[in-house]
Amino acid sequence: MARIIAIANQKGGVGKTTTAVNLAAALARTPLRVLLVDLDSQGNATMGCGIDKSIVPVSTCDVLLGEVEAGDAIVQTEEDVDLIPGNTDLTAAELELMAAEGREQRLKRALEPLRTRYDFIIIDCPPALSLLTLNALTAADSVLVPMQCEYYALEGLSALLQTIDALKQNLNPGLEIEGVLRTMFDVRNNLANAVSAELTTHFGDKVFRTIVPRNVRLAEAPSHGQSIVGYDRASRGAVAYLGLAGEIVRRQRERTQTPQDAPAMDTPA
Numbered sequence: 001m002a003r004i005i006a007i008a009n010q011k012g013g014v015g016k017t018t019t020a021v022n023l024a025a026a027l028a029r030t031p032l033r034v035l036l037v038d039l040d041s042q043g044n045a046t047m048g049c050g051i052d053k054s055i056v057p058v059s060t061c062d063v064l065l066g067e068v069e070a071g072d073a074i075v076q077t078e079e080d081v082d083l084i085p086g087n088t089d090l091t092a093a094e095l096e097l098m099a100a101e102g103r104e105q106r107l108k109r110a111l112e113p114l115r116t117r118y119d120f121i122i123i124d125c126p127p128a129l130s131l132l133t134l135n136a137l138t139a140a141d142s143v144l145v146p147m148q149c150e151y152y153a154l155e156g157l158s159a160l161l162q163t164i165d166a167l168k169q170n171l172n173p174g175l176e177i178e179g180v181l182r183t184m185f186d187v188r189n190n191l192a193n194a195v196s197a198e199l200t201t202h203f204g205d206k207v208f209r210t211i212v213p214r215n216v217r218l219a220e221a222p223s224h225g226q227s228i229v230g231y232d233r234a235s236r237g238a239v240a241y242l243g244l245a246g247e248i249v250r251r252q253r254e255r256t257q258t259p260q261d262a263p264a265m266d267t268p269a
Contacts, residue, residue: 032249
């Protein structure tokens with residue numbers, strides 16, 4: 001049964017799509033069965049996977065509007081990641097869904113039949129707390145929050161956490177924080193180090209040990225329609241996302257570990 005992880009942060013430019021594409025590719029290298037859902041009308045995750053968003057026959061828009069089954073919208077990528085592509089049609093879909101009954105549940109219902117086919121389903125959310133993001137958070141088991149270590153990012157994180165709390169009360173009681181990922185990190189920046197320390201103090205082990213550095217190769221990869229893992233596996237960016245995938249897989253293993261699987265405790269003589 002797939003774990004559904006929404007990559008969300010209403011603040012733009014924090015590495016959200018970069019994280020969605022590269023985490024999906026890194027998980028697929030482990031190897032695991034991975035589906036990436038592009039829920040952003042900019043379609044950057046789609047383009048980053050080497051798929052031309054302007055010519056896809058169906059997209060997440062059609063899935064949300066109930067015009068096609070989610071399984072029929074899947075396209076194959078060259079990096080063993082399945083993709084439900086997104087494009088500008090999502091803007092129209094959001095407007096059309098405004099008056100629809102059960103509008104926040106559309107994505108959840110669409111993805112449910114696919115959960116047995118994958119180990120992980122990664123959802124790339126738009127940079128806003130919109131109806132599309134609400135659909136992702138309602139469908140998800142957890143939220144991964146990429147953020148830069150800067151002052152305004154903390155305010156954005158606070159707003160997102162409030163939204164998650166509200167969703168847990170009304171739409172998705174099981175929703176949890178998968179973790180906070182520090183992105184575009186520069187160790188020479190004193191403010192970044194200070195914010196990083198504050199995050200660790202406040203969220204503890206919810207902050208991933210993995211830190212994604214500022215990396216030129218990471219910025220270059222999307223222009224080649226590749227993840228950083230496919231573009232330059234030896235780069236610091238690739239090493240970081242492979243490390244993140246490892247952390248997520250370990251956490252999932254711990255969640256699903258039964259008492260019988262747990263190591264036996266030594267009993268005193």
